[in-house]
């Protein structure tokens with residue numbers, strides 16, 4: 055029986071264009087011949103916004119939802135006011151497709167450069183809530199533009215939304231050898247949301263007696279991510295804290311250029327979306343300097359999500375080999391890294 059993958063491809067802005075090209079090269083190379091890969095490229099991002107004023111229309115959402123999965127590069131450009139594309143495209147899509155599990159693994163492989171002393175054991179996954187928190191656009195300004203302007207940005211946390219992501223994180227912790235789950239929040243100050251998270255975390259913990267649990271305030275978590283990252287196995291946290299600590303997690307475990315993510319809709323009512331943790335990096339865009347590894351590892355997450363575990367393993371193995379060997383190599387371009395990975399998955 056022939057199999058197929060129908061993929062929506064959104065290169066987006068800046069280095070998104072460059073890294074997605076490499077991700078697709080590796081995806082095509084790793085798939086067996088009997089798997090038909092169909093791709094449809096979408097032009098979301100700054101250029102389309104400047105030309106049409108559109109970020110993501112209802113018709114776009116209808117079209118996107120027909121695919122098996124989405125591969126995204128990055129969105130955001132200095133030519134567009136900050137927030138227009140981030141909110142109007144990226145968050146709109148994550149919310150519309152109920153991507154409530156934002157999965158962000160961090161693993162420091164042997165020999166890979168880290169700013170941390172020694173070669174600490176880093177192998178954890180952050181389960182970031184993806185549809186609530188302060189990212190819902192719930193707020194506003196009054197006395198706008200005056201010296202008395204007041205701005206609010208309200209964090210929305212529902213029992214439904216918190217419980218489903220906490221439950222997902224417990225299940226992931228249960229399935230890992232160390233079976234440890236850390237709740238990261240700020241419940242000493244953000245008491246309304248923090249207590250909701252803590253109470254639900256403690257309630258769900260009773261259903262997972264094999265999972266060791268701990269609670270850490272987010273400020274302290276940033277310390278331990280640098281001084282003792284080995285203490286983490288699975289972290290569950292809200293949308294904002296998860297956004298911030300996963301950039302830090304990337305920086306200590308090989309760099310932002312190798313940090314992958316999946317915006318998962320576990321019920322599969324809509325396609326899940328896979329993207330590097332990083333943004334469009336306008337400072338290096340168009341120069342062939344972007345590391346495509348994060349996108350390639352996101353392709354591995356995508357393959358795993360669609361049931362292509364053997365192919366995902368091959369991509370992970372190729373990246374691991376490339377990362378360990380690159381310390382001895384001169385700097386390579388985006389395409390050179392992509393070509394090397396293609397060579398490894400096909401070799």
Ligand SMILES: NC(=O)C1=CN([C@@H]2O[C@H](COP(=O)(O)OP(=O)(O)OC[C@H]3O[C@@H](n4cnc5c(N)ncnc54)[C@H](O)[C@@H]3O)[C@@H](O)[C@H]2O)C=CC1
Nearest residue numbers: 128129130131140310311332333334335336337338344345
């Ligand atoms: N998921 C998305 O589409 C995201 C979009 N953004 C947007 O991207 C734009 C730039 O945001 P920044 O805060 O500068 O974050 P950024 O992640 O784009 O860049 C931060 C730093 O990391 C470097 N970097 C990022 N990816 C790299 C790669 N693959 N290889 C080598 N170096 C890399 C950049 O050169 C820069 O120094 C903004 O418009 C922002 O809103 C930011 C984060 C995520």
Ligand SMILES: CC(C)CC(=O)C(=O)O
Nearest residue numbers: 130140141144145297331
């Ligand atoms: C631009 C933000 C909405 C996205 C982001 O920084 C992230 O998801 O890591």
Ligand SMILES: [Mg+2]
Nearest residue numbers: 297298301331
């Ligand atoms: Mg981020």
